[in-house]
Amino acid sequence: MKIFHKITLLAGLGFILSGCTTSPTFLRPASSIAQHEANLYNNLLIMALVVFVLVEAVLVWILIRDRKKRGDDDRPPTQIYANTKLEITWTVIPVLLTGALFAMTFQTMKNVAVPAASAKDINVHVIGHQWWWEFDYPDLGFKTANELHIPVGATVQVTLDSMDVIHSFWVPQLSGKTDAVPGQTNHMWLTSNQTGVFIGQCAEFCGTEHAMMRIEVVVDSQDDFNAWVSNQQKPAAQPQTADELAGYKDFSGVCASCHSLNPAEPENKVGPNLAHLFSRSTFAGATYPLTEENLRNWLHDTQSMKPGNDMKLTLSPDEINHIYAYLKLLK
């Protein structure tokens, strides 16, 4: 078994080194869930590679050895019709392998099953929208979007719903995917054994901007998480300067029908909650870094950055200036 693990490691390493090390592969797991899934994958890969090499080697060997050679006579080769023993062998061996696969599947499913809920758990309600993710922390009393924060080591109980079509929540280094199905609440769980930012995205085709429905999970230390939570619970910042006040007015007229500034907004809005927009590092479905330039471009023309999204508006340069001035307060 030791040698197996070495080969496993090599095979896993091969995949990681093959690409850029920033790829969100579950073969670089950051949770016990992904770790179990990666181990199972690697074991399967070894089994598959053994079968692959054996069968292809026999095939190539036959092709070289049994090719019709120049100068061969035209007499047909020995006519072999069947061989019952051989046929039983190559039927029974795969059946046994099937049993092994089943046992491995069963064991891993047990290992990654959602743990029973406990009072210490963090509860998150994940809601899929075309084309962004809403994260509701019901016990902590606020909502945010696209960037999920969890404390390292915690058990995070996730309930999944969808506001429109089927989506699928997937952050490979933390866990396999679970669909967000309208009309059906699904459950999954998350945990992480290291701090850091882990990316993922919607995995079920959900319409025009399926490609820009991405996810960032920020795994914080417990202190950072607590600080983040208390910030998210605060009400949105108040406008002070003339520009900010003008921006707030424009926001109320243009943006507020879809975007809430109340972190505890009870209503299901069409767009992400913006109460603490600038506490996030990305926007537009975790697609663009949240920089001044990007956000101004977005306010100018959302459709060139995320064609087909529901935000279709035309703002004057003044309105953009004002709204931007207000938005950047929303830390």
Add this chain to the structure above:
Amino acid sequence: MTVQAQNSSRIQGAAQRGFLSWVMTVDHKRIGIMYLLSAALFFLVGGLEALLMRIQLAQPESKFLTPDMYNQIFTMHGTTMIFLAVMPLAAGFGNYLIPLMIGARDMVYPKLNALSYWTFLFGGLFMYSSFFFGGAPNDGWFSYAPLTEKLYSPSHGMDFWIMGILLLGFATTIGSINFIVTIIQLRAPGMTLTRLPLFVWTMFVTSFLAVFSLPSLTTAVLLLFLDRELGAHFYNVAQGGSALLWQHLFWFFGHPEVYILILPAMGIVSEVIPVFSGKPLFGYKAVVFSAIGIGFLGFTVWAHHMFATGMPSTTLLFFAADSFLIGVPTGVKIFAWLATMWKGKLRFETPMLFSIGFVALFLIGGLDGIHLAVVPVDWQITDTYYVVAHIHYVLFGGAIFGILSGVYYWFPKMSGRRLDEGLGKWHFWLMFIGMNLVFMPMHILGIEGMPRRIYTYGAGRGWEIWNFIETIGAIIIAAGMLVFIVNFFVSLRKEATNKSDPWDANTLEWKTASPPPAYNFEEIPVVRGLRPLWDEKHPELADWKAAE
């Protein structure tokens, strides 16, 4: 017999040349050729769509296609390859070959056969006409509800898709019934079920799969149509419908469909490998039973497409176990092909190359498929490029390579000429190298977290290099297909040799002229074994003697 006599007299009475003679024909061979040519054109269109996708994905954040265009193109690529290319290509071979292989003069219902072809053709053209009427379908070839509801897909693309699927399903259903009855009723004297050529067997099983699985698809799309156009709520959750109902109905069809696509190719390979090895198919009965076994099991595994939808773990385990079991009959087939080649005298002409390619590549599609049946691993790799890699090793390395093997193998029967060998080898190697360059890296992309069906991706996720290599592979495949097109026309312009048996083959279609006369056989042959032509050519080694 009287049915056959009537049919052949009708065929002889019809015009023999010119455009109208093809439009009016009920001759199974002409219908078969029309099926093959139409499906080949759709295949080329589907291939161009694939090429467009590969150009778009060659680099991150590409603006070559808009998301709307990309989504229409990937939907039509899948729909085309499955419903308009691979299925009708198999139907074309079935039409052309089944009567010849079983020693009959035509299909049992020649007019129904013509209806089946024309419905298929118009169904395909109808679907494609959507590009000119406000946009093609854009929700993927399995069109998950509720995305397909009018609220989320307001263009008429989905309506074209629904209507097209209904027409194509109708064509396939009557075609399949025709195959089944023909195989049961019109076998030549002595052609018992245990002497039926493997290709006929696989078409027999395929036809049953189609007849039993298509009603589920028909139901699914009809309900969707009622939802979209008449305000019903079958998939509309807000009004009490179910989002997952579609998936169950669709995959109850969709998984047998995979075997509808691959079994005929397995049949072709099972014809070609024995001929080019100079041996009978090893374990004929086991191979037949494995095809039947795959057919039955194919109906019990549909929910393995739905492991991430939140099913209880008992259900997950049941469908996982069932899916593993399919590996057993599949293994039987692969071992049987290897054993057939074992100690043969292998000739590597182009049909054999494509059949060997099938065995080598289909094996990969079988092994990576097992990963997808293992539930916890599936949770990671489903809906990623890993799945795209898997289906293409099965349907491109498998079905298409098998079909191309059949094209090279039976082209001399249909046209009286062989396709050029040199160009054929170029074609094979370009396809073989190209397909591995496109689809092997897709495994890695799936592992590295790239979902399928995204029109663009961000830089710096480690996905660029593999996507770029894949695009190069796609161009190599396109070059291979260009070589094939050249080969096709160049070879057709060569003088016909009209050899009845150019490959030294085994089955009845090679007993008659190339191309065969409208009535196929001057005299209905009498069959004594699995390889009637072999028995004739090697009386001392006849199969029926070995059986005694």
